[in-house]
Amino acid sequence: xxxxxxxxxxxxxxxxxxxxxxxxxxxxxxxxxxxxxxxxxxxxxxxxxxxxxxxxxxxxxxxxxxxxxxxxxxxxxxxxxxxxxxxxxxxxxxxxxxxxxxxxxxxxxxxxxxxxxxxxxxxxxxxxxxxxxxxxxxxxxxxxxxxxxxxxxxxxxxxxxxxxxxxxxxxxxxxxxxxxxxxxxxxxxxxxxxxxxxxxxxxxxxxxxxxxxxxxxxxxxxxxxxxxxxxxxxxxxxxxxxxxxxxxxxxxxxxxxxxxxxxxxxxxxxxxxxxxxxxxxxxxxxxxxxxxxxxxxxxxxxxxxxxxxxxxxxxxxxxxxxxxxxxxxxxxxxxxxxxxxxxxxxxxxxxxxxxxxxxxxxxxxxxxxxxx
Numbered sequence: 001x002x003x004x005x006x007x008x009x010x011x012x013x014x015x016x017x018x019x020x021x022x023x024x025x026x027x028x029x030x031x032x033x034x035x036x037x038x039x040x041x042x043x044x045x046x047x048x049x050x051x052x053x054x055x056x057x058x059x060x061x062x063x064x065x066x067x068x069x070x071x072x073x074x075x076x077x078x079x080x081x082x083x084x085x086x087x088x089x090x091x092x093x094x095x096x097x098x099x100x101x102x103x104x105x106x107x108x109x110x111x112x113x114x115x116x117x118x119x120x121x122x123x124x125x126x127x128x129x130x131x132x133x134x135x136x137x138x139x140x141x142x143x144x145x146x147x148x149x150x151x152x153x154x155x156x157x158x159x160x161x162x163x164x165x166x167x168x169x170x171x172x173x174x175x176x177x178x179x180x181x182x183x184x185x186x187x188x189x190x191x192x193x194x195x196x197x198x199x200x201x202x203x204x205x206x207x208x209x210x211x212x213x214x215x216x217x218x219x220x221x222x223x224x225x226x227x228x229x230x231x232x233x234x235x236x237x238x239x240x241x242x243x244x245x246x247x248x249x250x251x252x253x254x255x256x257x258x259x260x261x262x263x264x265x266x267x268x269x270x271x272x273x274x275x276x277x278x279x280x281x282x283x284x285x286x287x288x289x290x291x292x293x294x295x296x297x298x299x300x301x302x303x304x305x306x307x308x309x310x311x312x313x314x315x316x317x318x319x320x321x322x323x324x325x326x327x328x329x330x331x332x333x334x335x336x337x338x339x340x341x342x343x344x345x346x347x348x349x350x351x352x353x354x355x356x357x358x359x360x361x362x363x364x365x366x367x368x369x370x371x372x
Contacts, residue, residue, distance in 0.1 A: 023066040024059075024321060026051075026312065027086035028305070029097035034073035035171075035200055036100050038226060038255040039301065043099055043121065044069060046302030049292050050309035060316045065309075072098050076106030083107050087114040093321045094312050096305055098122060101173040104137075111136040115323040117315075117330060119308045121301035123147070123249060123272075124176040129349040136327045139350045140304035140311075141340065144173070146353050147248050147270040148180035148223075150371055154268070154357050155219060156188045159244045165217030166195045167208055167232050169224040177223040177248055193217050198228045205232045206239070213241055222247025222267075230259030237263040244268070249355075253299050257360060264360045268368075271356045273300035273340070276364050285339045307338035311351065341372065 028047050032040040048067065055064050068090055072079035079098045086092045087110060094117045098104050101124030108127065111118035112134050119138045125145035127137065155161045164185060168178045178195070185192055194215035196208035209232070212220070220236065220243055222229055229251045236245070245267045250256060252269025275286045275297050285306060289298040312326075314336055319325040334351075335344045343351040354372050358365035 022063040024063050024316060025066045025068060025090060025092045026309075027068050027070060027083070027090065027092040027095045027097075029070045029072050029079060029082055029086065029095060030099055031074035032071040034075055034078075035225070036074035039099060039253075039299075040071070042299045042302035043097070043305050045289065045293050045296070046298060047096055047305040047309050049289055050306040050313075052292070053288070054309065054313045060313060065313070068092065072100075072103055074098075074100045074103060076103045079103040079107045080110065083110050087111070087116055092116065093316070093323065094119065094326065096120075096308055099301060100171070101126065101176070102171050105132075105172060108132065108134050108137045115327075117312070117323060117327045119312065119330075121304040121308075122173070124172050125180065126172055126176045129347065134349075135331065136323070137349060138330055138345065139348070140308040140352075141272045141301060141350075142353045142355045143348065143350055144177045144248055145180050147272070147355050148177050149184055150355060150357065151221070151246055151248055151270045152181060152184035152188070154270070155221065155244075155246050156185070156190055159219060159246065159268070161219030161221075161244060162190060163193045163216055163218045164190065164221050165193055165212035165215060165219070166221040167205065167212070167224060167228075168195065168197055169228055170197060170199045171225070173250075174223050174225070181221060181223065198224055198232060200225055200228060202228060203231055205235050208232075209236055209239055209241060213239075217243065219243050220245045222251045224250065226250045226253060226255035227259065229256045230263075233260045233263040233267060246270070249300060252358060252360075252365060254297075255299070261362070265362045266359065268357065268359050269365065271300060271358050271365065272354070273298070273303045274356050274358055274365050274367055275299070277356065277367060277370070279341075281337065281339050281341070303339040307340055307343055307351070310336060310338055311343055 030043040070082035101122040252271035
């Protein structure tokens with residue numbers, strides 16, 4: 001008997017299903033195609049590793065977790081379609097993702113409508129709870145208001161930047177970060193001398209960099225996605241413009257340095273995760289991840305979804321599968337220690353504010369400071 005293509009795909013995407021007994025279905029919505037697709041596998045492998053560990057330890061009071069994986073192509077419209085399917089057809093008890101801020105902003109009302117928790121790794125401050133009071137929306141890593149505040153502080157106080165020039169992207173992730181930078185530099189009496197945009201997918205930043213140079217900038221602030229970070233840094237080196245460079249989280253991951261391995265040397269980043277962090281919880285995660293995934297090294301945001309799966313498991317064990325009870329528990333009672341340290345929901349519905357300031361040495365990101 002031949003299986004239909006749809007059925008084969010469904011079987012392939014059902015991860016962690018128990019051979020016997022009840023299962024509890026969760027959704028993972030991540031980009032495997034389109035903008036941000038370079039992060040999809042990190043997200044999936046982090047979440048799946050945690051799920052397998054939880055199931056191996058007895059699951060949720062004897063029931064097994066089952067993860068259904070959906071590709072949102074980092075597109076709000078696609079994300080809406082697959083999340084509707086997850087919530088109203090596949091009847092999941094929780095959704096992990098989307099990971100792109102613009103997609104989260106477009107789809108989070110669906111979680112509220114279905115009364116199902118949505119736990120995301122997207123980092124734009126534009127959907128903090130104080131801005132969008134959705135009781136079912138939670139963030140699994142530090143948002144970019146936290147990170148850009150630390151970026152500006154380090155740029156001014158340590159790197160000595162007095163005339164910052166900014167390269168930024170066009171998505172909400174980038175624009176929200178830009179807004180924070182525009183708020184923070186004046187607090188130090190610093191004027192941003194120029195701000196130049198590079199749109200996602202652009203392969204040339206020469207014009208933008210020359211405008212920054214003509215404006216007399218003495219330090220580059222990077223607020224773009226990974227691919228555009230690589231374009232910018234590669235061409236900055238080609239133009240032989242020698243200024244300190246510091247970027248936010250997208251500038252501190254392999255998805256950036258793999259595209260600019262030499263040009264990225266010396267770049268600073270405010271990261272959400274660093275696999276060389278000596279913290280025992282981080283090293284245990286790195287070791288388990290490598291063992292499960294053929295020696296591959298984890299990258300941000302994989303650790304956030306790993307932690308998120310454990311947060312959900314804790315909530316499920318305590319209050320069951322009712323979505324409202326899960327959301328209330330996550331908001332008010334959940335408190336575990338994960339890869340990112342203590343995980344407890346704050347007034348913004350963020351579970352952590354941990355970030356690291358690091359510098360790339362051509363092989364690893366050397367940690368300068370870890371902030372909580």
